[in-house]
Amino acid sequence: MSLLERFARGEADAFEDLFRQYQGRVFAWIVRIVRDRGVAEDLTIETFWRIYRARHRFRPDGNFSAWAYRIATNRAINHLRRRHSRSEVPLPDDLAQPVSGDVNVQQELGRQIQLAVRTLPAKLQMIVMLALVEERPYQEVAEALGIAVGTVKSRVFRAVRRLRKRLQQMGVENAGTRRYEDPRGVKTRVPGS
């Protein structure tokens, strides 16, 4: 009898084997979205707890990995949603004013972009993290979300559009002459420049 069959029958040993086999991959997937290792540990446990509770609904001929990623993604989205509703995202009054010093400018712009991302709906935040920051293939993102690749593309489009609008409101968009200075020496213009 296969491991997945034993798991579906409710054998604790099989669940432990699956847990040990997939915990690292699930953790890595979640941490890419939430960017916090402590939170990612909690959400990994929560993901496997849901997998364990739903074991009788799992079909042994199905794709366990895709199923686990789907549940992990939903847990991460729920976390982003709760964080989104809790955070007031305070913006300083002098946000649009120039900041002196290259390092300060870079840090400030980075902080503003992080704030702008946090104001997006949870699903768009997740798309930003996976598709734009982590550059995961659209196909992989689509499978984890259970949506079509075309939907991922349209969400990327919406996320970028809303991000640009938000950055404009924050006074970042017009900072066309500002440049990020990567510690590695790569110069990058800020969005909208």
Add this chain to the structure above:
Amino acid sequence: MQEHDDTKIREALKLAFPAVDQELPRDLWPLMLRRMNQPHPGVPWYDWVLAGAVIVAFVFFPKLALLLAYHL
């Protein structure tokens, strides 16, 4: 959105969100065991009240479903 603009925003995002260590720091099985042994709390009464209120709201204001669908 032009591809050119997309590239710039991607670069800015990658600089704003530095790479995070994706290596699992420890075996989480002991925590998992603890979680499995915890008693599972039932659904609290206020969740049922909220669910009822949402259903009633949909009956009287069906267009609210679109708003909810957008945010989900």
